[in-house]
Amino acid sequence: MSKATKTPNKTHKQDTRLAHSGRDPSCHHGFVNTPIYRGSTVLYPSMACLEANAQDYSYGRLGTPTVEALQTTLAELEGGDATLLTPSGLSAVSAALLAFASAGDHILVSDSVYRPTRRFCDNVLKRLGVSTSYYDPLIGGDIAKLLTDKTRVVFTESPGSQTFEVQDIPAIAEAAHARDAVVIMDNTWATPLYFKPFAHGVDVSIQAATKYIVGHADAMLGAITTTKETTSAVARVHDELGLCPGPEDVFLALRGLRSLSVRLERHQKSGLELAEWLAARPEVARVLHPGLASDPGHALWKSDFAGASGLFSIVLKPYGRQALAGMLDDLQLFGMGYSWGGYESLIIPFDPSSYRSATIWQEDGPGLRLHVGLEDIDDLKADLDAGFGRLAAGA
Ligand SMILES: *Cc1c(COP(=O)(O)O)cnc(C)c1O
Numbered sequence: 001m002s003k004a005t006k007t008p009n010k011t012h013k014q015d016t017r018l019a020h021s022g023r024d025p026s027c028h029h030g031f032v033n034t035p036i037y038r039g040s041t042v043l044y045p046s047m048a049c050l051e052a053n054a055q056d057y058s059y060g061r062l063g064t065p066t067v068e069a070l071q072t073t074l075a076e077l078e079g080g081d082a083t084l085l086t087p088s089g090l091s092a093v094s095a096a097l098l099a100f101a102s103a104g105d106h107i108l109v110s111d112s113v114y115r116p117t118r119r120f121c122d123n124v125l126k127r128l129g130v131s132t133s134y135y136d137p138l139i140g141g142d143i144a145k146l147l148t149d150k151t152r153v154v155f156t157e158s159p160g161s162q163t164f165e166v167q168d169i170p171a172i173a174e175a176a177h178a179r180d181a182v183v184i185m186d187n188t189w190a191t192p193l194y195f196k197p198f199a200h201g202v203d204v205s206i207q208a209a210t211k212y213i214v215g216h217a218d219a220m221l222g223a224i225t226t227t228k229e230t231t232s233a234v235a236r237v238h239d240e241l242g243l244c245p246g247p248e249d250v251f252l253a254l255r256g257l258r259s260l261s262v263r264l265e266r267h268q269k270s271g272l273e274l275a276e277w278l279a280a281r282p283e284v285a286r287v288l289h290p291g292l293a294s295d296p297g298h299a300l301w302k303s304d305f306a307g308a309s310g311l312f313s314i315v316l317k318p319y320g321r322q323a324l325a326g327m328l329d330d331l332q333l334f335g336m337g338y339s340w341g342g343y344e345s346l347i348i349p350f351d352p353s354s355y356r357s358a359t360i361w362q363e364d365g366p367g368l369r370l371h372v373g374l375e376d377i378d379d380l381k382a383d384l385d386a387g388f389g390r391l392a393a394g395a
Helices: 014-020 047-052 065-078 089-100 115-127 140-145 169-178 231-241 247-258 260-279 298-304 321-329 377-394
Strands: 082-086 106-110 131-135 151-157 182-186 204-208 222-226 284-288 311-316 346-350 367-371
Touching (some): 065 204, 089 115, 115 131, 169 182
Antiparallel strands (some): 311 367
16 A cells, blocks of 8 residues: 555554544645545556556546545554445445345344344345344354354344344354354444454444544445455455445545544543433433443443443333423434434434344333433433423323
């Protein structure tokens, strides 16, 4: 790799690399940030150069210095061989699955997976002759019993979307590798800073960079990071599907990445404080946050993860829809919206009972997923406290 990025200094610690990796001001007249390169055509100086394809960039879709800056940095942070960017987190998921699953193959997917991932498996992959079985996210090494000669992929996501089960990734990976299956992990919740997928046996790691990496709710982007063994299969599908992200979105992700560590520290601190506060509320039946000592996934989270982000769920005591709407509709700071990871707090009701198939979601009260943003924690508590007042009044 030559181009517009410096070779990373392996002795530097993570926060130093966050500030310095993937950029080389000397390539850009001294300007600190790699600029937004826009372009389709890349000109070749000679026929010999064109025939040998002997230059760093060849075609807009296949990469620019802006794209490469982010790819290099993410690969380094996740601890993988290479990273490829896609226009969304979901396209990173679907391209990674298409890279390994072919007609006649079987794949195993965690029951707690991001719901659109599930839809891709149930619709597109099914149509292409790939069969999907969902497994209990807490299965651990017992996944060996579900692996068949046809199983090509074990798809994991930890902690799980909405319900936050922590998966035993090393045990799952060991069983999968014994049967030559590829382990893909959606690592969006922890980001590359709080979980190192390749140190835990993962072969392909997915980031919805849309979330914490962009960090400001203003761009869509996905990333697939691979090992030496899995890079070529992913690179081929990525190329053949023509998955190239928009240059502004890549720039915004690079800019967000520089402050990821300090933002996550605050998301973690406020998230844990709010989770503990919520656990003590009479309206709350259960808090689903692996960072809490009382959480069933806490021990595994503590041994495998370096931190917790600001996304977790609660289950309320049984309240009706109208009381819940009374609570949510008038919140001042917690917005109702899906795409988390920005600087702002969010809340959204959820109910996995209608689509989970390997596990049963049996809770009497409604589920709420919270994203704790960077606001002052006292203001966030006051907003929820007033909401709980409306909830109780509407019951
Ligand atoms: C949001 C999300 C995605 C999809 O990302 P988009 O950029 O919105 O397509 C994938 N996985 C997880 C866990 C997510 O939360």
